[in-house]
Amino acid sequence: MKAAHIKQYGNIDTLIVGEVSKPSITASQVLIKVKAAGVNPVDFHIRNGMLKDSGTHELPLVLGWDASGVISEVGDLVTGVKPGDEVFVYAPLTEQGAQAEYIAVNADVVAIKPKSLSFIESAAVPLAALTALQALTAHGQLQKGQKVLIHNASGGVGNFAVQIAKHLGAHVIATGSEAKKDFIMGFGADEFIDYKQDDFEQHVKDVDLVFAAVGGNNIVERSLGVIKPNGRLISLLDEIDEQFAKDKNVNYARMLVEPSKAGLNKITDMLESNQLKVTIDSVYSLDDAKQAMIKSESARATGKIVIEVS
Missing domain, CATH: 3.40.50.720 (NAD(P)-binding Rossmann-like Domain)
Structure with a gap:
C-alpha cells in the first residue's frame, strides 16, 4: 500500500511516499481503509527523532496518527463496529501511523465518525x-x-x-x-x-x-x-x-494525549450540537505529504492540515 513513511530519522528529506506492507490485524483490532489523515506537529518531532532512542518504533514508520475512514476488516474478538462503518480515531503514537491507505488499530479506541462532518473534517479532529x-x-x-x-x-x-x-x-x-x-x-x-x-x-x-x-x-x-x-x-x-x-x-x-473512544464520543456530541467547529487550514494529497509536513513545520497553519488519501 502507499504510505508517507520514514526509513531513518532526520529532516524533511527523510519522508518518503511509497509502498509499504499492508498491515494485518489481531483479534482485537480493526483494519480501516483511510479516507483522510490529520497532520500534527508531533509527526515532524517523531520524524526528527524525538523517540529515536526509546525503542518505541520499528522502521519503516508510517507517520500521522489521526484518521477517518471506513472499516474494512474486524478481528474475531471485536464487537460494536463492523465492516462498512464510517469511523475516526486517534491511534496510539507507539504504533504505525495513518498517512497511508490502511491502518490497523485496536477497536476499543475507534469511534463512529460524526455524521455532520466529512471525512476530511473528521480527520482534523481526533488528536487535537x-x-x-x-x-x-x-x-x-x-x-x-x-x-x-x-x-x-x-x-x-x-x-x-x-x-x-x-x-x-x-x-x-x-x-x-x-x-x-x-x-x-x-x-x-x-x-x-x-x-x-x-x-x-x-x-x-x-x-x-x-x-x-x-x-x-x-x-x-x-x-x-x-x-x-x-x-x-x-x-x-x-x-x-x-x-x-x-x-x-x-x-x-x-501531558501526553491518550487515545480514547469515550473522549471522541464526547467530542462528537459537541460537534453534532454545534458547540464545536472544525477549521481546515489546507488539504493535501497523499503524494504531497511532504508539502503538508513543511506547512506544519512552518507553524503558520490556522486550524488543521489534512491529507486526503482516497
Whole structure:
C-alpha cells in the first residue's frame, strides 16, 4: 500500500511516499481503509527523532496518527463496529501511523465518525480535540466560572481548547498573532493578547489554569507568575522542573494525549450540537505529504492540515 513513511530519522528529506506492507490485524483490532489523515506537529518531532532512542518504533514508520475512514476488516474478538462503518480515531503514537491507505488499530479506541462532518473534517479532529479536552478536564480540572489562559489559541489544539473551555463555562484569555485575532475571538475567547506585541505577564494575573499549547520563548516558566495559588499549568511541549513549580505553589504537568473512544464520543456530541467547529487550514494529497509536513513545520497553519488519501 502507499504510505508517507520514514526509513531513518532526520529532516524533511527523510519522508518518503511509497509502498509499504499492508498491515494485518489481531483479534482485537480493526483494519480501516483511510479516507483522510490529520497532520500534527508531533509527526515532524517523531520524524526528527524525538523517540529515536526509546525503542518505541520499528522502521519503516508510517507517520500521522489521526484518521477517518471506513472499516474494512474486524478481528474475531471485536464487537460494536463492523465492516462498512464510517469511523475516526486517534491511534496510539507507539504504533504505525495513518498517512497511508490502511491502518490497523485496536477497536476499543475507534469511534463512529460524526455524521455532520466529512471525512476530511473528521480527520482534523481526533488528536487535537482530544488533547484540548484532556488538557482542560483530566489534567487542568477546569470548572465553570474559572479563568484560563490558552497559549497559541489559533493552532490546531488551541482553537479546540478555546471552544471547549467556553463550553465548560470558563473565562478564556487567548494569545496569538494580531493577524489571527478575529479567528480566535470568533471561537468565543473573552480576551485576546498579541504575543508579538505584548508580554502576557503584563496583562494577566490570578488565572486558575494556563494551557501552553506551544513551546519556546520560555513560555511555560513565564506562565508560573500569572497563576493563582494552587492553580494549574499544563504544557504540551516544554518541560520545567516539577519542584520549581511546586515552590511557586503551582500544580504543573507536561501531558501526553491518550487515545480514547469515550473522549471522541464526547467530542462528537459537541460537534453534532454545534458547540464545536472544525477549521481546515489546507488539504493535501497523499503524494504531497511532504508539502503538508513543511506547512506544519512552518507553524503558520490556522486550524488543521489534512491529507486526503482516497
